[in-house]
Amino acid sequence: MLNKSAHIELSIVIPTCNEEGNILPMYERLTTVMNEIHVSNFEFVFVDDGSSDQSLSNIQELRAKDSRVKFIQLSRNFGHQNALKAGLDHAQGAAVISMDADLQHPPELIPTLFEKWKTGYEVVYTIRKDDQKVPFLKKWTSKGFYRLTNKLAEIPIEEGTADFRLLDRKVVDSLKQYSESHLFLRGIIPSLGFKQIGIPYTPHARVSGQTKYSFSKMLNFALTGITSSSAKPLYFSIYTGLFFALLAFLYGLYAIYLAAFTSEAITGWTSIIASILFIGGIQLIMIGILGIYLGKLFIQSKNRPLYLITEKELD
Numbered sequence: 001m002l003n004k005s006a007h008i009e010l011s012i013v014i015p016t017c018n019e020e021g022n023i024l025p026m027y028e029r030l031t032t033v034m035n036e037i038h039v040s041n042f043e044f045v046f047v048d049d050g051s052s053d054q055s056l057s058n059i060q061e062l063r064a065k066d067s068r069v070k071f072i073q074l075s076r077n078f079g080h081q082n083a084l085k086a087g088l089d090h091a092q093g094a095a096v097i098s099m100d101a102d103l104q105h106p107p108e109l110i111p112t113l114f115e116k117w118k119t120g121y122e123v124v125y126t127i128r129k130d131d132q133k134v135p136f137l138k139k140w141t142s143k144g145f146y147r148l149t150n151k152l153a154e155i156p157i158e159e160g161t162a163d164f165r166l167l168d169r170k171v172v173d174s175l176k177q178y179s180e181s182h183l184f185l186r187g188i189i190p191s192l193g194f195k196q197i198g199i200p201y202t203p204h205a206r207v208s209g210q211t212k213y214s215f216s217k218m219l220n221f222a223l224t225g226i227t228s229s230s231a232k233p234l235y236f237s238i239y240t241g242l243f244f245a246l247l248a249f250l251y252g253l254y255a256i257y258l259a260a261f262t263s264e265a266i267t268g269w270t271s272i273i274a275s276i277l278f279i280g281g282i283q284l285i286m287i288g289i290l291g292i293y294l295g296k297l298f299i300q301s302k303n304r305p306l307y308l309i310t311e312k313e314l315d
């Protein structure tokens, strides 16, 4: 049976949240690139993730002129990862590329991704090589994030990989089985297997608008990333507990020694308060870690959909 998706060779999935100034430049750069490669049929799938600006009407204007522009409008903001999942679930291409709407992921890399796919790779991911244009804080936090996740995650995530990659139809279909809440594609994709290859690139500056990832959002993203690809943080409490129990035991021995063999005794209100606060802080952190996992279980157990759609035009 011939299915419709067989006709489309390449889909470009673009999660979009308040990117009104970027839609048209994005479309223009993408079409230029598409004309350069030998792709039989392609589509651009914009996923409007609850934009409050003119993003959606800009997309609809493009669609009126070019039916290869398609869109899914989510009922509200569901977050980048869920918007991306919505796009992947609805893209019809034999190969699907996901990229940001702000042109930080250069469309000019598409021919390279496409060529690699043609030679048989099923996942062609990109590796961001940072340069001076990336703000210091972002660079530093992203470095720290990859270090930490790689230490903790069972499947290491390569530094600088983002949601700019090509996936073969087989991989996209496999991903449909992943309906977990707190989706973290960067952690899932390396664990899928298939024939993978990484391509380095230099990111561009945002063309227009502002990043939606504030520092606190990035911290949240990092915590989600770590706790969704690994259960190792749960072991922390045992090791820190053991460490402090040992410390307390040694200190006890020392106190006994002082009392038995010297005329001194241990005094000190400050040290008691300091250690109570210290241990109390550590306990709270450990409870917090437990809480994160428990919260995830709670949300997952409700099995709610990852996104809701108001309208879609995908023909």
Ligand code: UDP
Binding pocket: 014, 015, 016, 017, 018, 019, 049, 077, 078, 079, 080, 083, 099, 100, 101, 102, 104, 210, 211, 212, 213
């Ligand atoms: N995005 C989205 N939903 C959100 C936040 C962001 O769909 O809630 C989109 C955004 O429009 C962009 C991509 O996800 O296309 C990456 O976002 P951003 O550029 O703000 O992240 P950064 O590049 O700074 O990490």
Ligand code: MG
Binding pocket: 100, 102, 104, 206, 211
């Ligand atoms: Mg960006």
